[in-house]
Amino acid sequence: DYYEPFxxxxxxIDQKFEIGDWGGISxxxxxxWSSNFGDGLNFTFPHANGxxxxxxxxxxxxxxxxxxxxxxxxxxxxxxxGIQPGFGARYPGIDPGNLGGSLAYSFQxxxxxxxxxxxxxxxxxxxxxxxxxxxxxxxxxAFNGSFTYWKRSSVDxxxxxxxxxSSGVTSILDNSVDLSSKGIQxxxxxxxxxxKQLTWDxxxxxxxxxxxxxxxxxxxxxxTASAGSTQxxxxxxxxxxxIFGYSMLTNx
Numbered sequence: 159d160y161y162e163p164f165x166x167x168x169x170x171i172d173q174k175f176e177i178g179d180w181g182g183i184s185x186x187x188x189x190x191w192s193s194n195f196g197d198g199l200n201f202t203f204p205h206a207n208g209x210x211x212x213x214x215x216x217x218x219x220x221x222x223x224x225x226x227x228x229x230x231x232x233x234x235x236x237x238x239x240g241i242q243p244g245f246g247a248r249y250p251g252i253d254p255g256n257l258g259g260s261l262a263y264s265f266q267x268x269x270x271x272x273x274x275x276x277x278x279x280x281x282x283x284x285x286x287x288x289x290x291x292x293x294x295x296x297x298x299x300a301f302n303g304s305f306t307y308w309k310r311s312s313v314d315x316x317x318x319x320x321x322x323x324s325s326g327v328t329s330i331l332d333n334s335v336d337l338s339s340k341g342i343q344x345x346x347x348x349x350x351x352x353x354k355q356l357t358w359d360x361x362x363x364x365x366x367x368x369x370x371x372x373x374x375x376x377x378x379x380x381x382t383a384s385a386g387s388t389q390x391x392x393x394x395x396x397x398x399x400x401i402f403g404y405s406m407l408t409n410x
Contacts, residue, residue, distance in 0.1 A: 227291070313333075
């Protein structure tokens with residue numbers, strides 16, 4: 159039998175405070191430890207979020223606005239997360255093979271990196287939730303909606319970096335890419351019909367996102383797509399997955 163044992167454990171501290179129907183905040187940290195890093199390495203990820211429900215205040219409840227916009231909340235959140243390298247990413251190994259009729263071993267074509275780190279992702283978002291009252295009957299009594307704008311950045315993303323053939327290997331696993339993305343998400347829920355016997359809801363979801371490569375360390379290996387010889391490249395300042403190929407020679 160063959161085993162690849164490794165250990166990952168950690169602890170989570172989280173605290174939440176709410177004040178009536180007005181708002182609340184929460185936050186905490188998560189710290190992990192992994193044996194993938196030899197003697198072990200700690201990495202900590204914080205998070206926090208909060209909201210203010212304006213519709214819970216007396217000035218809102220006593221205003222004419224409450225009759226048409228019965229619920230309105232503003233919220234924001236921030237958090238970090240990480241992805242650790244896979245087992246054996248930091249230390250070299252050998253591959254078995256055949257040489258004539260004998261068993262032989264060779265170094266792996268992808269070099270290992272003892273300095274590789276955890277890739278980290280940070281995200282911030284802000285948004286709102288609301289309920290718009292449109293009537294008291296069974297049909298189209300309200301519109302429930304939400305909108306979110308988010309922005310995310312990832313640093314030390316783990317990928318293969320090409321190396322010259324004279325090094326004896328083709329590539330090395332490294333923290334070689336920084337990238338960022340942003341986008342919006344929206345949802346609209348409409349209770350089309352509601353009675354004691356039947357409830358009919360209609361929901362619309364919309365999302366849009368764009369990701370950009372911020373920085374690349376070294377010559378990142380191309381990713382070959384399934385469409386023939388087409389290759390996808392990671393280029394600083396451009397969107398993820400730029401398509402590269404070969405031009406056909408039509409004249410000599």
